[in-house]
Amino acid sequence: MVKQFLHKGFCAVLALLVLISTVSFTVEKHYCGDVLIDVSLFADANKCGMETQGQDLEKTTKKSCCKDEVHVVEGQDKLLKSSNNLEFQQQLFITSFVYTFYNLFESLPKQTIPHKDYSPPKLTTNILVLDQVFLI
Template identity: 50%
Template structure:
């Protein structure tokens, strides 16, 4: 799952160089190497300007990752905020026990048993 999130958020660029219709080089992190047949235009005078058509071409493919993964709590409507707050509150209390002392009879000692009234009256719960 982490790999899927990483790949969906990473942006990268693929540079490719073609000489005519032939694929020469491709690069993921830098510029692709050329075939060395680049036309260098050197104009010696402004009157004589000769330009040749270059047979080489560069192609650049840009893959942009997803930028909006984090949803802001402020963009939720009131019902959604209430649900998230209640969910977090109940989820946190799942793991912690309440430390209240429910033993309210701690200081109370029962009276001594003189006779067993249930046996004397023969009253038994079934």
């Protein structure tokens, strides 16, 4: 039972590892001056509203104090492994190895327990021994 539970848990962890390694996402940060205003995953970060005022002032001489940083974390996309690039001799070796390894182990015969479905007999007490009455 424990072995089966550990096997299922290990498989689930490996599946999550594959899922996490293939997901890509972006982290977007919006700074107003040196102050972090908003951090967002998967979507645009909320702006502080200074950009609209900065656009009017850009025409004169001032630069906008706001700054956006975008960090892109890309997952891998090369998980597909195929046997098409193997030569015939390599494929023959792999199939023969798997076949011999599979047939290396023999299954045990099924053991039958003949008294599995029978209930034990009811225990009766010996009244003479219980009362300690013995014939002399």
